[in-house]
Amino acid sequence: METIHKLEYFVKLCYRVGMQNNRIFDLIVIGGGPSGMMCAGRAAELGSRVLLIEKNKDLGKKLSLTGGGRCNITNAEFDNRAFLANFPEAKEFLFSPFSKFSVKDTFDFFEKKGLPLVVEGRKRAFPKTQKASDVTDVMARYIKENNVEIKLGTKVVGLSKDKDGNFLVETKSGDSFIGQKAALASGIGGEGAQILEKLGHAVKEPNPNLVPLTTDAAWVHALSGISLSFMTIRFRQGDPSTCRGQAKTMLKKTGKILFTHFGVSGPLILNSSFEVKKLLEAGPVIASIDMFPDTEENELDRRVWRLFEQNKNKMLKNIIPGMMDKALAEQILNFPELRLAEKEANAVTKEERKTLVKRMKDLCFPITGTLGFEKALIADGGVALTEVNFSNMTSKFHPNLYLLGDVLDINRPSGGFSLQLCWTTGWVAGSDGVKK
Ligand SMILES: Cc1cc2nc3c(=O)[nH]c(=O)nc-3n(C[C@H](O)[C@H](O)[C@H](O)COP(=O)(O)OP(=O)(O)OC[C@H]3O[C@@H](n4cnc5c(N)ncnc54)[C@H](O)[C@@H]3O)c2cc1C
Known part of the structure; x- marks a missing residue:
């Protein structure tokens, strides 16, 4: 036992x-x-x-x-x-x-x-x-x-x-x-x-x-899902309500921009976000997209003028999409200072055309912040x-x-x-x- x-x-x-x-x-x-x-x-x-x-x-x-x-x-x-x-x-x-x-x-x-x-x-x-x-x-x-x-x-x-x-x-x-x-x-x-x-x-x-940027500009949110290649984006410090900033560009990059329901994203934006965050710490930041970075403003104006000459009786909402994404064209033509979507090319004044061209070269919107830590890639x-x-x-x-x-x-x-x-x-x- x-x-x-x-x-x-x-x-x-x-x-x-x-x-x-x-x-x-x-x-x-x-x-x-x-x-x-x-x-x-x-x-x-x-x-x-x-x-x-x-x-x-x-x-x-x-x-x-x-x-x-x-x-x-x-x-x-x-x-x-x-x-x-x-x-x-x-x-x-x-x-x-x-x-x-x-x-x-x-x-x-x-x-x-x-x-x-x-x-x-x-x-x-x-x-x-x-x-x-x-x-x-x-x-x-x-x-x-x-x-x-x-x-x-x-x-x-x-x-x-x-x-x-x-x-x-x-x-x-x-x-x-x-x-x-x-x-x-x-x-x-x-x-x-x-x-x-x-x-x-x-x-x-x-x-x-590396994090997406946010804006309160409704036209940006409305373009959610659209991406634009070969754009230049500039970031500058200035008054977000008027979209006017100091002349000095603090950061400038060229590449692909993705519009989202909260702001902008894509590799170009993500790779800029670290520096933009630092700018935001110093004060309000304005982003400005140049949709035609390889074309001077005068030359772009001549291109638009020629387009108008060739399509005199057509409404702008039907001819501007020939130059850019249709949804983006619609948003720009409906900006309060333009309201040109329903106007025929032959009725557009020189002043209006120049304002339109200016916006194509300086599509600005305020940056309100960045998405939080949980959305950061890095x-x-x-x-x-x-x-x-x-x-x-x-x-x-x-x-x-x-x-x-x-x-x-x-x-x-x-x-x-x-x-x-x-x-x-x-x-x-x-x-x-x-x-x-
Ligand atoms: C949406 C997104 C897309 C990305 N895409 C890319 C890409 O394409 N290329 C690239 O190079 N990088 C990318 N990254 C970054 C990349 O995912 C990270 O750098 C990478 O996953 C880090 O790996 P890790 O092993 O260090 O940690 P993690 O991948 O974070 O893994 C850590 C693990 O530990 C576990 N854990 C945590 N705490 C505990 C605990 N207390 N007990 C037990 N388990 C725990 C977690 O659950 C997790 O599974 C991306 C990040 C995100 C958010």
């Missing part, structure tokens, strides 16, 4: 130790976005026992929405120096990780996983299938094939060190796990920022960086770069803690640069987390 009890006790002990061991991992990755999945997959591929914890029910929820559902996965600039020139404040830090995993490595990685990439304008690279969800699927397969343990729908609420220097990861549901190493890949803000502050890091508040904020060891992406305060992707305070433009940062930082950390 005593032997049976001893045996029972032994079995229970083995079970308990086994259970505990089950909860000890070489690496625990917090966040199942692109940087977390890359890190987890790579570390597991190299033999580490990895747990990935994600608070959503699915992996890569945001990743599946990137690039308007197409995922601008990287930017096809294969020269590291030229690529990193897009990160003016961070490039010196990034040379080391990019020497280990570059844009070319991203192309090779996805190609080998059966997802070749194609390059479009401005060197933006997309999966050939044009589906962001395929990128998420590749990453999810990568971690599953390498036996990463995955806990979905599990929110991490605490990260602290135990007496042995391991990380104790606590979740909202009350479960806790121990990792010899941990990787914080939880994106910008949220619990990740609180965790980092508790661990002694300085975390900059998130600040929307927000700066996060851990100060001086607190990170970029040779292996660890915290300088906690050498067994990796800091990845959007957790880092790196300012960058749109065009695939953010996701490349995730692939690079995730890979470098995952490669460092090899079981010794």
Whole structure:
């Protein structure tokens, strides 16, 4: 009988130790976005026992929405120096990780996983299938094939060190796990920022960086969904009620503008938003679109005059659309100072024609602000770069803690640069987390 009890006790002990061991991992990755999945997959591929914890029910929820559902996965600039020139404040830090995993490595990685990439304008690279969800699927397969343990729908609420220097990861549901190493890949803000502050890091508040601009001009809202290519937009400081500003243009860019129900968006606007936000801090801002940036005002006036001569008896609403988008023509012709839509060309005075031409070259509207943080494609904020060891992406305060992707305070433009940062930082950390 005593032997049976001893045996029972032994079995229970083995079970308990086994259970505990089950909860000890070489690496625990917090966040199942692109940087977390890359890190987890790579570390597991190299033999580490990895747990990935994600608070959503699915992996890569945001990743599946990137690039308007197409995922601008990287930017096809294969020269590291030229690529990193897009990160003016961070490039010196990034040379080391990019020497280990570059844009070319991203192309090779996805190609080998059966997802070749194609390059479009401005060197933006997309999966050939044009589906962001395929990128998420590749990453999810990568971690599953390498036996990463995955806990979905599990929110991490605490990260602290135990007496042995391991990380104790606590979740909202009350479960806790121990990792010899941990990787914080939880994106910008949220619990990740609180965790980092508790661990002694300085975390900059998130600040929307690439974000659409808002206006209260009803004619802009009415054009929602229309995009105009090869337009020049100027931003100047001035009185929004009259649309008259100081002569000095503070910022001028040319490209594609998208009208929305709240204002303007598209790559040109997003890439201007950081500077426009700064102008807004100094006072009211007026935007002015030049629809014919390659044509001088006098020459444009002659073009309009010729158009009127050729269509003397036609109403302007039927001939101006020959020069621009029909809906935009309708809005402009109905501006209170014009009201020319129903007028025949031969009845338009020289003064009216000149005002019309002026508006084509100076289509102005007030900028009232930017859409908030939640609509930002990129927000700066996060851990100060001086607190990170970029040779292996660890915290300088906690050498067994990796800091990845959007957790880092790196300012960058749109065009695939953010996701490349995730692939690079995730890979470098995952490669460092090899079981010794
Ligand atoms: C609409 C939109 C479109 C974009 N398009 C592009 C594009 O085409 N190309 C490009 O380069 N960049 C794009 N970006 C930026 C890009 O999506 C981000 O830079 C990138 O997703 C950051 O990856 P990450 O892994 O660092 O964090 P995230 O993708 O934010 O992933 C973090 C993960 O951690 C999880 N998490 C957070 N807190 C916890 C917690 N406490 N416990 C457990 N899990 C947690 C989150 O649920 C999330 O799944 C876009 C952004 C947006 C908003």
